Amino acid sequence: MAEIDWKEARRYLGLHRPGGRVDEPLEEALRSCGAELLAAARPRAVWRHFPLTVENGTVTCAGMTIPSAHLSRHLNGCGEVYLFTATLGAETDRLLRRCAVTQVSRAVILQACAASLLENYCDECCDGLAREAAPEGLFLRPRFSPGYGDFPIAFQRPLLEALEAPRRIGLTATEAMMLTPTKSVTALVGLSPTPWCPPTGCAACGKTDCAFRKG
Template identity: 35%
Template sequence: MELKTRVDREEALAFLGHRGQELGDLRERLERAACLCEKELVPRGVYREMDASEALALLPGLDIARHVGGCTRVVLLAVTLGTQSEMLLRRERALSATDGLLVDACASSLVEQAANVLNGHIMEEAAARGLAATTRFSPGYGDLPLNCQPAFLVASGADRALGICATAAHLLVPAKSITAVIGLYPGRGFVREGARCSTCPVADTCALRAQGRTCYGNPA
C-alpha cells in the first residue's frame, strides 16, 4: 500500500546532528532536498497480523517478549522508499557531497514518517476491534537481533510485496526501509501483564512517555 506523507524538516535536521546552529543557505538546500524526496519517492508499506505465540517463535530475545507481554496478537510491518531512493541518493551524492547528505537525511525522515502513517492505520484498525497497540519495536532494539530480518521479511510478506531483502550482515536493502513489531492487546481497563516503563528497552526514546502516557494504560 502507498503511504501518503511528507518529510519532517526538523526531524531531517536532527538526523544531521543539528542543535540550533545557524543554517545559512543550508535551509534552502534542505528544502530543495525535502521537495526532491517528496516528488521522486513513493513510500510503500505492508503488514501482517498473527498470533503472538507465532510471532515470538520468529523473534528471539527477552526484550521483545517483554514488549508484547500480555498481547494476544502481533503485527509485523515493513515500509520502504524502494529502489528509486537508492538511485536518488547515488545521483545526489555524485553531484554534491553536501546535497547528498541533505537528501539522505530527508529520505530518512520520509521513511520514518511513512512508518508512523502505517502505524496509525494499524492502530485505527485495532481500535475498531477493541484492541490497543504497543509502540513499535524494531530488530536491533534491545536484544532482538538483526539476524531475524530475513525471516521477518518472509513472514511479513515484505520480500515479495516491497522487494526488501537483507544483506549478509542483515542490513536492509533498500537502505531506506524499516521493519517493526507492534503488539495488540485488549483495550480499555486492561493492563498488560509485566508491562512497565522501568523494564522497557526503548523507554528513553518513547514518544508516549514524552506525552505523559504509556502503552499499557497507566501514568508513566
C-alpha cells in the same frame, strides 16, 4: 503520501544542538532536497496479523521463535502482533547514491530528509492499523525492530519472508541482514487490550549525550 517533518530533518543534521543554527542558504538546500526526495520516493508497506505468545524471554509468532528479553518485555500482555515493513523504494536509493558521488553535502541533507520521511510514513501506516484495531478494543504498541536491544538482527530475513516482502514490495535483506532498499524498516507491532504507557524512544534511553536525542 507522508510528508517530511522538517524539524526532525534538521535534528538528524545535528542542527537542534546549541549553536546549530539554520541559515537561509541551508534552509533553501533542505527544502530543495526535500522536494527532490518527495518526487523520487515510492513509499510502500506491507503487514500481516499473527497470534503471539510471550514466555520466558522468548517471543513466538509467524513461525519464528525469537529469544529476546527486551522484545518480550515490550510485548508483554499482547496476544497478537502485526509484522510490519515499509520502504521508500529503490528510486530513493538511486537518488542517494547519485548524490553521494556528485554532491556529497547534498547527499547528507537528502539522508536526513529520507530518515524523516520514512519515520512519518511508518507512523502514518501504524495510525491506520490503530484505527483498524480500535473497534476490537485493542491498542498498538510502538514498533520494535530487529537489531534494537537484544532482538537479533538475523530475524530480518524470516520477517520479510513471512510478509512475502520481496515479491510484494521488492524489499530484501543482504547476507549481513541489511535491508535493500536501504531506506526501509521492519518491525513487530504488538496488540494489547490495554493502552501502552511506559516511556519509549529517547525517554527510555539512558544515553543522555546522544547527538540525536529528542528533548
